[in-house]
Amino acid sequence: VGPTEARRLNQQFRQRDYCPNVLTFVYQTGTEGDIILCPQIIAREARVQGKTLDAHYAHLVVHAVLHLRGFTHHRQDAAARMERAEIRLLRELGYANPYVIRT
Numbered sequence: 427v428g429p430t431e432a433r434r435l436n437q438q439f440r441q442r443d444y445c446p447n448v449l450t451f452v453y454q455t456g457t458e459g460d461i462i463l464c465p466q467i468i469a470r471e472a473r474v475q476g477k478t479l480d481a482h483y484a485h486l487v488v489h490a491v492l493h494l495r496g497f498t499h500h501r502q503d504a505a506a507r508m509e510r511a512e513i514r515l516l517r518e519l520g521y522a523n524p525y526v527i528r529t
Contacts, residue, residue: 432464447471448486450493461490477524485524488515 427435433445440449449462463486472482492511499505513523 427462427464429464429466432462432467435462448490450490452494452496456495459494461487461494463487481521481524484516484519484521485512488512488519 429445432449433443435449436442436444436446439451440446445464445467447464447467450459451462452459463483468482468486469479471477472479475482477485489508489512492508492515497504497508497511499508509525513525516522516524
């Protein structure tokens with residue numbers, strides 16, 4: 427979706443007033459949900475972070491699918507668990523660790 431729609435959805439369903447790169451709506455943990463991506467935000471982030479667009483999309487899709495599978499990042503221990511899963515899955519898909527800062 428475009429930035430206006432992403433921001434509207436984020437406000438309506440998350441009560442957060444900004445345009446997110448990805449939103450995940452879980453209907454039934456592990457089986458059903460929607461993933462909403464905002465290409466303009468994703469492209470800008472990839473440029474700023476020095477990542478390929480492909481790698482950034484892969485990271486965000488893996489992140490969203492983990493949410494569908496019940497992962498969260500509301501607490502520090504849960505966030506660390508989710509990051510480890512993201513890194514492992516992305517490595518299996520042939521992508522670098524998205525949390526490493528590249529200079």
